[in-house]
Amino acid sequence: MKFKNKFEEDVFATAHKHIANARIEHNKVVKVASTHHPEIASFSGPPKKEVDVIVADIGGVTLLISCKDYSKAASPGDVQEWDSVVKAMNQYGGGRHYVGIVICSSGFSEGCEPWASAANLMLIPPYRPESDKLERHQIFSMLNRVLGALQKRIAISTNGLFEAPNLYDFGFKLTDGFEEMWRRKKESQRYEFGEERWISSFSELVNNVVGKNVVGLKATDNSVIVTLDPPYWVSVGIDKIHHSRNQIFAQEKSDEFQCRKNMMEPSPCTKFLVDEICVGRAISSACDWGDSLEFGIDGKFNLRIFSSMLWIYSTENPPEAHML
Structure with missing residues (x-):
């Protein structure tokens, strides 16, 4: 050729x-x-x-x-x-x-x-x-x-x-x-690892989170913190992604989580729905979109995590039969 x-x-x-x-x-x-x-x-x-x-x-x-x-x-x-x-x-x-x-x-x-x-x-x-x-x-x-x-x-x-x-x-x-x-x-290094905040990478994050179960999702003033089991924590901020084997502490927001569901026809949803789908299920994949971090959940859902919002949608076909 x-x-x-x-x-x-x-x-x-x-x-x-x-x-x-x-x-x-x-x-x-x-x-x-x-x-x-x-x-x-x-x-x-x-x-x-x-x-x-x-x-x-x-x-x-x-x-x-x-x-x-x-x-x-x-x-x-x-x-x-x-x-x-x-x-x-x-x-x-x-x-x-x-x-x-x-x-x-x-x-x-x-x-x-x-x-x-x-x-x-x-x-x-x-x-x-x-x-x-x-x-x-x-x-x-x-x-x-x-x-x-x-x-x-x-x-x-x-x-x-x-x-x-x-x-x-x-x-x-x-x-x-x-x-x-x-x-x-x-402008700055995007990925940080551990309490010392060592320079990290997307591939290092993937190696540490895929296969772990989601335990909780918490909103802070500047980030969303994902808790996993076996114990691992991921903090998704505006321009930083910090992951660690040690717990990441931050003041939890009292405000209601901003959440969205469905890819084809997005609409608001409750944090309860996101938790119901994600908690207890394993991370199967990951993708960095630049403005957010996306985790595949059991190969059936995608959870896109912004610094101030969660977006959940099904990846199964046909889409109209799997609307949340």
Whole structure:
């Protein structure tokens, strides 16, 4: 398999890791298959356009990825071009849904975001006027998260996903969290371990909490403290995650916990419901979203922990049959 550059090769490898049927097509003429009026999607000039595309099928949805290995930020024209491709495929795709991602090694310039939002395309990385140029490993971390989450989202439900700007927002929320996490890591160390508050890491936290049972969830002025058994404590703050084998002490808030339930149609819930689901069950996985820490509970629920809120939802399918 030949690639035009290392960036395209790495994007393909990332896509193939998540979606085994991913394939690369170079100089692809985007033709429209229609019995009544065969056409070719055109953007400017002659009615023909050759594109380079990474294609991946996820259930009844086909993902089209455009790779831009540029020395400077991609322009709105690059986003408009991919919008034309995706629109043409959806119009004449025989009922199959096509969604698009544009990924650029140097990010995107001003004007790309509103066009992508209106076209319902995902941009990786998202446009940020105040952010520095991201390193490639950061961009691929974003792509990894988006592809993994998109697979799960499509498996659960595609309801509303194809309506602008829902797909764009889906990708933006995932990647925006990454940027926030990196900004915080530049300012201070995010993970701390033990009474001495040694520098720690996400992987060290995971190794220490997966398999332990949830005993309690307590709100403090600046954090949520999770108590586990065998004895272990995790404190999730605004920009710090402190975990320890020794009890973490903090003044408990008297205010009512802010809690939320369900992923598809979020709504307020009681702390009693969260406790009823989580207490006594084991942590099966963990994920750092940048603004929160998420624990898988017995492989059936996800508990997302913010510094001042808890969000619980089922991960079982079909989602409408497992609403809390």
